[in-house]
Amino acid sequence: DAKTTQPPSMDCAEGRAANLPCNHSTISGNEYVYWYRQIHSQGPQYIIHGLKNNETNEMASLIITEDRKSSTLILPHATLRDTAVYYCIVRAYGGATNKLIFGTGTLLAVQP
Amino acid sequence: DAGVIQSPRHEVTEMGQEVTLRCKPISGHNSLFWYRQTMMRGLELLIYFNNNVPIDDSGMPEDRFSAKMPNASFSTLKIQPSEPRDSAVYFCASSPSANPYGYTFGSGTRLTVV
Numbered sequence: 001d002a003k004t005t006q007p008p009s010m011d012c013a014e015g016r017a018a019n020l021p022c023n024h025s026t027i028s029g030n031e032y033v034y035w036y037r038q039i040h041s042q043g044p045q046y047i048i049h050g051l052k053n054n055e056t057n058e059m060a061s062l063i064i065t066e067d068r069k070s071s072t073l074i075l076p077h078a079t080l081r082d083t084a085v086y087y088c089i090v091r092a093y094g095g096a097t098n099k100l101i102f103g104t105g106t107l108l109a110v111q112p
Numbered sequence: 113d114a115g116v117i118q119s120p121r122h123e124v125t126e127m128g129q130e131v132t133l134r135c136k137p138i139s140g141h142n143s144l145f146w147y148r149q150t151m152m153r154g155l156e157l158l159i160y161f162n163n164n165v166p167i168d169d170s171g172m173p174e175d176r177f178s179a180k181m182p183n184a185s186f187s188t189l190k191i192q193p194s195e196p197r198d199s200a201v202y203f204c205a206s207s208p209s210a211n212p213y214g215y216t217f218g219s220g221t222r223l224t225v226v
Contacts, residue, residue, distance in 0.1 A: 046214070
């Protein structure tokens, strides 16, 4: 699975959009981009995933560049409860092994 | 749906003792994963099962660790003998097979070995 690079930490003002970047320059054609987050002391939580088109759900939007070498997770109106570590993971859907490998992620601190 | 249920939530044990962590996956999920999280190493995948069969245990740190899944609704992770460096939060997750966006994690077991 391709590796990802994320900034270790970011700040965001409450009510503003939080834009979390992820670089995955070695991504393969059959690999998806997944985002999970982990709020302090809880288990990780699925947010969103995509292949090459932009995706949106009730939690967030995912913007993937045309060359697919990077992506951005957008939380449109961040709240204090969005303070968490956000993980960007790249892997092939339905691959030979069904496992997610977590990196170090980005600690997003939403400030009041 | 009660989600993935782990027990106990907290465990404090003395070095050398046997520790057993338990997990009940979501009904219908046929993949189950055990992760360990520490400040130094982050989230590490220890082992995962598919249809109750261990598929990949390459993350199990050493022979002191063992995991079983006797049926679709129950799994255990055992450490014998336990050591202080095993102190961590252990998470269990389940998913429908080959479905990475379907992972659901439990609340974890915080293990402290003194």
